[in-house]
Amino acid sequence: MWLGLSALATGLLLLFWGFPAMFPESPCWLLATGQPARARRILWHFAKASGVDPENSTEEESSLAMELDVLCAGHPQPRHHSVLELRHTHVTWRNALILGFSSLISGGIRASFLHSLVPSEPSFYWPYFLAAGLEAAATVFLLLTADLWGRRSVLLLSTLVLVLASQLLLAGAQYLPSWMVLFLSVLGLLASQTVSALSSLFSAEIFPTVIRGAGLGLVLGAGFLGQAAVPLTTMHGRHGFFLQHVLFASFALLALLCVLLLPESRGRTLPQSLQEADRLCRSPLLRGCPRQDLLPLLPASLPGAGTQLAQEG
Template structure:
C-alpha cells in the first residue's frame, strides 16, 4: 500500500497524533515570545536631556545628562539607545530575522537530508541556550549577537516543527494542523504581552519568556521520526515501524502493514540527485512555483511583522496594543478553515483574496484622518489589515507544503521562508518611514499585499488533490491521477465496510 492508504489504516489523526501535535503546536507560544521580545525589551520611553553648566564633552558626562520620564526598564534605558543610538533597537530586531532567514536556508535542506527529528531537537536546545545569553547579556553587542543566534535557531525549528505537524497526520488534516500552529503563534503574542505587563524588568522578562523552552525540549525528545520523510528517502522498513508504533498508540494492532517501495533505489541508499535545493531552480515546475511563492511569502512577512512591530508605536498602552495585534488574528483562522476547504474558493483564491483585502485595508488608512472615532480609525483599519494578512499567512504555509513533494518539501519551505525573512528583516524599519511621510508605511504594505495577491492567482489549486511524495509524481501527472484514484477507491471501500 502507499503512504496515504497506510494512514487510513493507522489512523489519520488518532489519539497519539493528537498528543504529538499538541506538543508541537504549543511550542509556537515559546517561538512567538522570542519573535516579539524586542517589542517590549526594546521599548523606548520618553526622555529629556538636561543641559548642565560646565559639563565636559565626554561621553560619560553626556550620558549622565539623560533622564527618562517614563518608568520603563528596557535595553534603551540600560544602554541609552536614544538619539544617534536609537537605530540599534530596530537593528536588534532585524538581526533576529536575519538569523531566521539563515536558519530557514540551512535547517530546511538539512532536515531533508538527515531527518526532521535530530535537526528539530538540536535547534530547540540551542535556541534555549542562546535565549539565556540574551537575558544575561552584559552589553548591547552581546545582546545583538545573541538575538541573531536565537533567530537562527528559531527559523530552523519553526520550519521543521510546522512540517512535522503535517507529516504525522493524513493529508486531509494538513489544513487543520497548519492552522492550529499559526493560531497558537497568535495566542503566544497575546500571552507575551500579558507576561510583559506583569514582569517589567527586561532581563527578568527575557528569562521568563525563554524558560518554557526547556519543558518543550523534554516533551519532544520521545517523538518519532517523520514516517513521510523515511518513506520518501527509501527507508521503507523504518517508516513501517513508525506507522506500527503510531497504530499501537492509537489502540490498533496491525500486523500486515507493508508499504510499496519508492522508486527503484535501495533502502538507505536513496538517490539524492533530485532532492537538493538546486532542483528548485532546475525543475521547470518547481522553478515557477518557487518564484511566485517567494514573493508571496515576502509580502506576507513584511505586512504581518510591519503591522505587529509597529504596535508599540501607536497610542495607548503598549501591552494592550501588542495583545490586540495578537488576538485580532484569531478570527482569521476559522475563516481560513472554512474557505480553503470549499471547492469554489480553495487554497489559491482564498490566499489571493485575503492578501488583496489586507492591502486594501492598509490603503484605506491613508484616507482616514488621524483623529477620528474608535469605529473607523487608522488603528482599527490596521488591525483589520493584520487580520487579513494573518489569514493569508496561514494559508500560504498550508498551501506551500502541498505544492512541494515530500522529498523536497523542507527545502522548498526553507527557500520560501528565506524570502519571508527578508520581509521580516525590513519590517522593523518600515514604521520609521513615518519620518518621511505619515502614509509611507501603509503605502508599502498596500502595494505589497495587492501585488502578492495578484501573483498568487498564477499558482495551481491543491484542494482534494493527492500530495506528491517524489519528483516523479510531480513531473508525471499520470502518477498523481493513479494515486488519487487509489485513495478514493480505498476510502469508498472503507465507507462500505463500515456501513454494512
C-alpha cells in the same frame, strides 16, 4: 523578558533532539527517500502501540506488509534531497517564490497597520494583544473557508482585502474619520494574518514530500523576515515610515497578481517527488480542482512499490 522566554522555549525543543522515540520520523518521507526499513520499523511500532498485530491482520494490511518486505529485501540506497534542487524544476520553484513573497509581504505590512492603529506610542500593549486575537480569528476563518472555497480563492480574497486596506490608508488616512481608520487597520491586520497562515498551509500542500519540511521552513522564514520591519515603527522620528508603507503596499499589489499563477491544492493528493510537484496544473479560478482519492501509503517512485496493488487491480 520575551527574548528570555523565546530562548527557553527553543532550548526545551532542542532537548527532544535526543529522544527520537517521542517524535519518530515520518514514514511517508522515509518511503519517498528510499528508506523502507526504517519506515517499516516505525509503522510496526505504531501498529503495536494501537493494539494491532501486523502478522495477524486483514488481507489489505497483509499485502502492505508484503510490499514493505519486498522493498526492504532490495536494500535500496537512501536518496536524500535538498531544497536547492528547486532550481531544476519548472513550476515548483515559481510556486515557492510566490508563496514566500506573499508571506514576506504579509509579515512586513503589519507595521503599517499597527502604526495606523496607534499613531502615537501606546501606554499599554493592547495593539499587540489585538494582533494576537486577530491571528486566532484568521485561523478560525481559514478553518471555515479553506476547504469550502479552496486555498487559492481564499488567498486571493485575503490579498485583495490587504491591498485595498493598505491603499486606502495610504491615500486617505489624513482625511478619513478615526473610526474608518480603525476599521481599515483591523481589517488589514486580519487579512495579513490570514495570508501569512494560508501561505504556510499552501506551501505544505504544494512542496513534495522529499523537501516539504525545508520548503515550509523557507516560507515561514520569509514571513519572519518581513516581520523584522515591525520594530522600525517604534524608532524615534519615523522619517522613513511613509516610504516603508508605500513599498509594502506596492508589493502587496504585485503579490495579488502572482497568486493567480498558483495551482489549487484542495482535494489533490500530496506530491511525493519533485516531478509530481511540477505536474500540479493551474486550474481555472472559479471551477477549482476535482477531488481525488487519498494518496497511497507507498509512493510509486520506489523500486517495486505498487506492484501488489497493480496485481490486485
